[in-house]
Amino acid sequence: MNSLLTLLIAMSLTFLSGFRGWYxxxxxxxxxxxxxxxxxxxxxxxxxxxxxxxxxxxxSDSLIIKPSVLSVLTQNSTQLLVDADFRYLEIxxxxxxLISASSEAALDEDTxxxxxxxxxxxxxxxxxxxxxxxxxxxxxxxxxVRRFKSSTPAREQVERIVKxxxxxxxxxxxxxxxxxxxxxxxxxxxxxxxxxxxxxxxxTHWSPQMxxxxxQVGSSGAFGALPLFAGTLMIALIAMMVAVPVGLYSAIYLxxxxxxxxxxxxxxxxxxxxxxxxxxxxxxxxxxxxPLIVDICRAMGMSASSESALAAGLxxxxxxxxxxxxLSEDVISAVPQSLRDGSLAMGATKAETIRKVVLPSALPxxxxxxxxxxxxxxxxxxxxxxxxxxxxxxTANPLESVTTITAQIxxxxxxxxxxxxxxxxxAFALGLTLFFFTLMLNIIALRVVRKxxxxxx
Amino acid sequence: xxxxxxxxxxKRDRRRMxxxxxxxxxxxxxxxxxxxxxxxxxxxxxSTGYDAFRQTVITMEFNIDADVLDVSAMPSTxxxxxxxxxxxxxxxxxxxFPEVKKRKNKRSLYKLISLGAELDLRDHxxxxxxxxxxxxxxxxxxSSDVDQYFKAGLNGEEIKSRLNEKxxxxxxTLVDNGQVTTRFNTDFFTHxxxxxxxxxxxxxxxxxxxxxxxxxxxxxxxxxxxAAIYLEEFSRDTFLTRIIEANINNLAAVPSVIFGLLGxxxxxxxxxxxxxxxxxxxxxxxxxxxxxxxxxxxSAIKTVPPSIREAGMAMGASPIQVIFHHVMPxxxxxxxxxxxxxxxxxxxxxxxxxxxxxxxxxxxVPSMPNDPATALPVQIYxxxxxxxxxFVEKTAAAIMVIIVFLIAMNLLAVILRNRTRISNK
Numbered sequence: 001m002n003s004l005l006t007l008l009i010a011m012s013l014t015f016l017s018g019f020r021g022w023y024x025x026x027x028x029x030x031x032x033x034x035x036x037x038x039x040x041x042x043x044x045x046x047x048x049x050x051x052x053x054x055x056x057x058x059x060s061d062s063l064i065i066k067p068s069v070l071s072v073l074t075q076n077s078t079q080l081l082v083d084a085d086f087r088y089l090e091i092x093x094x095x096x097x098l099i100s101a102s103s104e105a106a107l108d109e110d111t112x113x114x115x116x117x118x119x120x121x122x123x124x125x126x127x128x129x130x131x132x133x134x135x136x137x138x139x140x141x142x143x144x145v146r147r148f149k150s151s152t153p154a155r156e157q158v159e160r161i162v163k164x165x166x167x168x169x170x171x172x173x174x175x176x177x178x179x180x181x182x183x184x185x186x187x188x189x190x191x192x193x194x195x196x197x198x199x200x201x202x203x204t205h206w207s208p209q210m211x212x213x214x215x216q217v218g219s220s221g222a223f224g225a226l227p228l229f230a231g232t233l234m235i236a237l238i239a240m241m242v243a244v245p246v247g248l249y250s251a252i253y254l255x256x257x258x259x260x261x262x263x264x265x266x267x268x269x270x271x272x273x274x275x276x277x278x279x280x281x282x283x284x285x286x287x288x289x290x291p292l293i294v295d296i297c298r299a300m301g302m303s304a305s306s307e308s309a310l311a312a313g314l315x316x317x318x319x320x321x322x323x324x325x326x327l328s329e330d331v332i333s334a335v336p337q338s339l340r341d342g343s344l345a346m347g348a349t350k351a352e353t354i355r356k357v358v359l360p361s362a363l364p365x366x367x368x369x370x371x372x373x374x375x376x377x378x379x380x381x382x383x384x385x386x387x388x389x390x391x392x393x394x395t396a397n398p399l400e401s402v403t404t405i406t407a408q409i410x411x412x413x414x415x416x417x418x419x420x421x422x423x424x425x426x427a428f429a430l431g432l433t434l435f436f437f438t439l440m441l442n443i444i445a446l447r448v449v450r451k452x453x454x455x456x457x
Numbered sequence: 458x459x460x461x462x463x464x465x466x467x468k469r470d471r472r473r474m475x476x477x478x479x480x481x482x483x484x485x486x487x488x489x490x491x492x493x494x495x496x497x498x499x500x501x502x503x504s505t506g507y508d509a510f511r512q513t514v515i516t517m518e519f520n521i522d523a524d525v526l527d528v529s530a531m532p533s534t535x536x537x538x539x540x541x542x543x544x545x546x547x548x549x550x551x552x553x554f555p556e557v558k559k560r561k562n563k564r565s566l567y568k569l570i571s572l573g574a575e576l577d578l579r580d581h582x583x584x585x586x587x588x589x590x591x592x593x594x595x596x597x598x599x600s601s602d603v604d605q606y607f608k609a610g611l612n613g614e615e616i617k618s619r620l621n622e623k624x625x626x627x628x629x630t631l632v633d634n635g636q637v638t639t640r641f642n643t644d645f646f647t648h649x650x651x652x653x654x655x656x657x658x659x660x661x662x663x664x665x666x667x668x669x670x671x672x673x674x675x676x677x678x679x680x681x682x683x684a685a686i687y688l689e690e691f692s693r694d695t696f697l698t699r700i701i702e703a704n705i706n707n708l709a710a711v712p713s714v715i716f717g718l719l720g721x722x723x724x725x726x727x728x729x730x731x732x733x734x735x736x737x738x739x740x741x742x743x744x745x746x747x748x749x750x751x752x753x754x755x756s757a758i759k760t761v762p763p764s765i766r767e768a769g770m771a772m773g774a775s776p777i778q779v780i781f782h783h784v785m786p787x788x789x790x791x792x793x794x795x796x797x798x799x800x801x802x803x804x805x806x807x808x809x810x811x812x813x814x815x816x817x818x819x820x821x822v823p824s825m826p827n828d829p830a831t832a833l834p835v836q837i838y839x840x841x842x843x844x845x846x847x848f849v850e851k852t853a854a855a856i857m858v859i860i861v862f863l864i865a866m867n868l869l870a871v872i873l874r875n876r877t878r879i880s881n882k
Contacts, residue, residue, distance in 0.1 A: 003827065061729020093732070159777040163691060169683035170692070173705045173751065176744045180715060183722035246487045253484025266488060273495055275863060277805025279834045280502070280856050283841045287849065288501050318494045325491070349473050351480035372710070379712025381808040386841060406714050406808070413721060413812050431718045435711065442710045 006130050010050045013137045017144070018043030024148065033154035041154045044161050045144035049136035057129050065121050072117045073110055087111075095119050184435060187428035194422045195223045200429060202226060206392035206403075208412055208423040223426055225433070227392040231402030235313045235388060236377040238398060242317025243373055247324025248366070254325070255332040256354055267326070274322040282386030285315035290387055297399060304399035307389030313398065316383050323373040331365025332358060368445035375441035379434060381406040405430045499860075506853025512642035512655070513604040515570070515631060516596045519549040519578055523589050526582075537586070542579045546570070546597075554627060565624060569631075571655045573598040573644070598644070599637070601654040601847035603628060607637060645854065649822050650836065654847025657840070659855050661822040665735055665815070665830030666804065672739025672826055673746055673803050678796055680743075681750030682785075685792075688751070689758045690780055709748035716745050717812030725813055733814040733829040741809045746799040753795020757788035794870045801866040805859065807834040833859050 021042025025035035066088055073087065091111060095118045192200070203224020250270065254263050290311035297304035304310070335358050343353040359366070389401035390411055412427045523529070525548060526540045547567055551557065557566050574597035581595060582588065599607070606618045606625070611632065620628070631637050649661025684705075692698040720741035724730050730737045761784050769779035785792075810816075815835050823830035831839070833855065840852040 004825075058728040062727055065729070092729075155775065159775060162777055163687075166683045166687035166691065169680045170687045170701055170751075172680050172744075173684065173708055173747060174701055176719070176747070177704050177708055179723050180711070180719045183719055184715075187722060246490050249483045249487030250491055253481070253488055257481055257484055266492075269495065270488075270491055273491065275801065275805075275867065276498070277807065277834050277837075277859060277863075279805070279807040279837050279841075280498075280859070283837065283852055283856065284498050284501065286841065287505075318491070318498075321491050321494075349477040351477040352473070354480070375710065379714065381712065381714045382838065385808075386838070406712065409714050409718070410808060410811055413717070414816055428718060428722070431715055435715050438710065438712055439707060442707055446706065 006054070006133060009130070010047070010054075010133060010137065013050070013134070013141075014043045014047040017046040017137075017141050021144070021148070021154075025150075025154075028150040030150050032151050033156075037154040037158050038148070038152070040158045041152075042141070042144050044158065045140040046137045048161070049140040050133045053133045053136045054129070056132065057126075060125050060129065064125055065118065068121050069114055069118045072114050091115055091118050095122070180435065184428055184432040187425050188432045191422060191425035191429045194425070199223060200225050200426075204394055206408070208408075208426055221423065223422065225405075225430065227394040228403060228405050228408055228430065229433075230394055231309065231388070231392070232378055232404040232406075234396070234398060234402060235309050235316060235384060235404055236374060238310060238313025239316035239320055239377045240370070240374060242314055243320045243324050243377075244370060246317075247321045247373070248328055250321070251325040251328035251332060252354060252359075255329045256350070256358070267329070270322045270325055273319060274326075276319070278319065278380060278382040279386070281315050281319050282382040282384075285311050285383055285387035289315055293399070302399065305389070305401040307387060307401045308399050309388055309402045310398040312384050312388035315387065316377055316380055319380070319383070320373045320376050323376055324369055327369035327372065328362075328366050331362045331369070334365070335361050364448045364451060368448040371441050371445040371448070375438040375445070378441075379406060379438050381410060385410050405434050409434070502853045502856050502860075506850055506855075506857045508608050509645060509850040509854030510642050511608065511639040512644060513599045513607045513637060513639050514596045515574075515599050515636050516594060516638070517549065517553065517636060518592050518594050519545060520552070520592045521545055521578075521582060521589050522548075526589065528589070534583075537579075537583055540579070540582065542582065543575050546575045546578050550574075553631070557627075562623065565621065566627060569600055569603050569624060569628060571598040571600045572653055573656045576656075596638075596640070598655050601845070603637075604655050605847060605850075607632070608639065645851070649820050650818060650831065650839070651820060654845055654851060657848070657851055659833060659836060659858060661819060662831050662833045662836035662855070663858075664822050665738075665819075666833040668735035668823065668826040668830065669738045669742060669810075669832055670800055670803060672736060673742040674796070674800060676740060676743035677746040677750055677799065681747050681796070682754050682792060684747075685751045685754035685758060686780060686785070689755050690776070690784075705748045705751055709752065713745060713806055714808040714812070716741055717809035719744070720809055720813045731827050731829075733817045733819075733831075735815075735823065735826045735828075735830050735832075737813050738810050738815050738832065739826070741813060742803040742806060745806065745809065746796075746803050749799035749802065750792070750796050753798070754788065754792040757791025757795070758784060760791065761787045790873045790876055794873045797866050797870040797873070801863050801870075804862060804866070805834055807832075807838055810835050811838065833862075 018039040022035045022039030025031055025033075025038035031038075069091060070088060091114045094111065094115045200223050203222065204226045205222040205224045206227050208221040208223065250266075254266060258266065286307075290306055290308060293308055293311050294304045294306055339357050339361060340353055343357040344350070348356065384404045384407040388404060388407060390403050390407065391401045392403050392408075393400055395402060409427045409430050412423055522545065525544050526542065528536045528540050547563075550567060550570055551563060554566060557563055577595060577597045581593065598604075602619045606620055606628070609618075611625075611629070618625075628637070644656065645658045646663075647660045648656055648658030651657040688698065688702065692701075720737060724737055724740055725732055730740070765783050765787060766779055769783045770776075774782065810832050815831050816839060817829055817831065818839075819829055819831050837852055837855045837859065840848040840855065
């Protein structure tokens, strides 16, 4: 409500200022810029300071409120609970009414006081920031009004500001990447302070224990991520075994054999597969495919787990078919017609032409399509969360339950967790690994594509 | 010489011809596999889910007795809050089976009726307090077990019904009386999540998704368009620009779960935005959608013919004026197409929302973007993980709803794209 009020005040101040600039310019003669630009200039000079100040609100939580709330807690209780971050999370959640009534009743006096203090500080800070925002807007207004002359080059000024804003917007993507990398590296370093690097990479036992409080006994689990890597690889490979033949042959058929009419309908139909939300595939894998596999295996005298790698892999394969087929079709179509004509003129059949001439020259593009599909398979989350299970088995049997990097990231972070526990931090280490691998695959794939493009340029 | 070889030649030609046909057949086979997988998936989900749009209800008389309700003749609102509607509902239902006397039997008898019966009755009394003391006929939902059993055609074999033989007999009596019917399940669209499958709906999740997408659009669209304009029109080919471009391409391929980590570590823990809210979810999804919008908008700007720019410049317009008055209007439908496709992706995104806590069980419809909420795909995940069998058809039905939304969005994108093609000609 407070944020909505702030937004409303900021917008009306901006509008009023803009209107005033426009109105005043209208009453002048010999204007250098049209009145609308004076209006825009007035508006921007009020809106931008307010926008800059409102960024304070983003850092206010960690800079002002958190230290203040933690200082309210008595020495006794902060000593008892090693983890201040966890304590703070508990307090904020209680304040926002996100915890159940039973656990709310169980809060001790100290926490209750902290919650009250949190709410008070939050409100005071919010009000303070609101005042600051209004003040900065008024200051901006004063300065732009003072500088107003009929000869003010308002259009040039507005355009300069707009250009800066455009450039800043393109920086957001960089900031996002920087945020991802920094957050992952920072938390991963904290993880490796508690768990040795070699154990994480080469350990074969993964069981992050449910340690809610840092002072609980047995809070440190085992963090050998090798079973996760193996599981991820196995599911991705099963998916590729489905997607590569189906996708590639579909692409060849669509690019080389199909009538234009068939192509116009079949291509979007294939792309529907990529548009279906992954949670739908997860539901399908868990509800239909996995029981089907269990039944078939029982009929053949084998035993399959109800959450098997095979089920997740098969369904994931269906999902990534369009990633393979769509890109492959593009590169196959891009092969120059003269190569085909030459081969056909030598008496080769169409299949021979495709196999011996078209595919080899499209190979780099196809390889990069496969790499992109593979990176998609590694990063896919919901299917494995719902269908592949959570048991970190180190196995080569696709009928058993395995777990993956993404599934572990999600399951360790869903639910309330102490932000300092190795279990939570392990998710960031896994995330960094995943980010690194997918980034590598994408960079290689893009390289290959670029090189290929140059070849026929 | 030629004649001697011709049989071998013919054989080889035939073999080559068959190889050609075979190759072609593989292609058709591949397409068929992909198509049938899609069909199997859709048919499977639609056949599971369509039943959830019907709700089994019972039409019965409620004897609203002020004594049983434990309220005065003209009760105040607070009094009605405390009113014992459960007892009224129970007594009225027991009245249909006067022969059932034992407490244990009564308890299992009342299990036929949903908790929703009492809630509906409470709503009725609140809206019409004058009906206290009279007998009203209401149509109220039955329990999830009855719902499944009735919709399966009173055939417990198929669905392994959890109803016992006595309950089945009672239900049969009610069905024979013509009291049990099905109606269109409006509750499914208006209710929020519930522990009881027959009361759970996607209303809360749809509102949550709407807020999330709205915030995503408000952030990602202006930023994406601005970034695309800068990169396409103003940036020179410097080292920095190339980094930004490479960055955007890589960001488009980062797994969504990584964005969840970003949201958790930065947006929740550093910026302190409220957990579980559409506000935080919308920001995370906006960062994910941004590359899609930038890439679409850039290619839309590229297709605007240079003659338009030159004509504008020749008339004395500044570069910014040319862009905002001439280039962007021409590139707008291409940009919007990309934006809609980006939003459609965001609509189905689950993993990042799970990680910023939008999985909390929330039993009321959110009213503001900074209220705790859940989103449609997350609701699907929550129901899919639920052990209660009544949720299976709900899950499939929610999937049907999300697929309908996706189809609508994609159709809109296709229409926009076709309109661009016509106007560019």
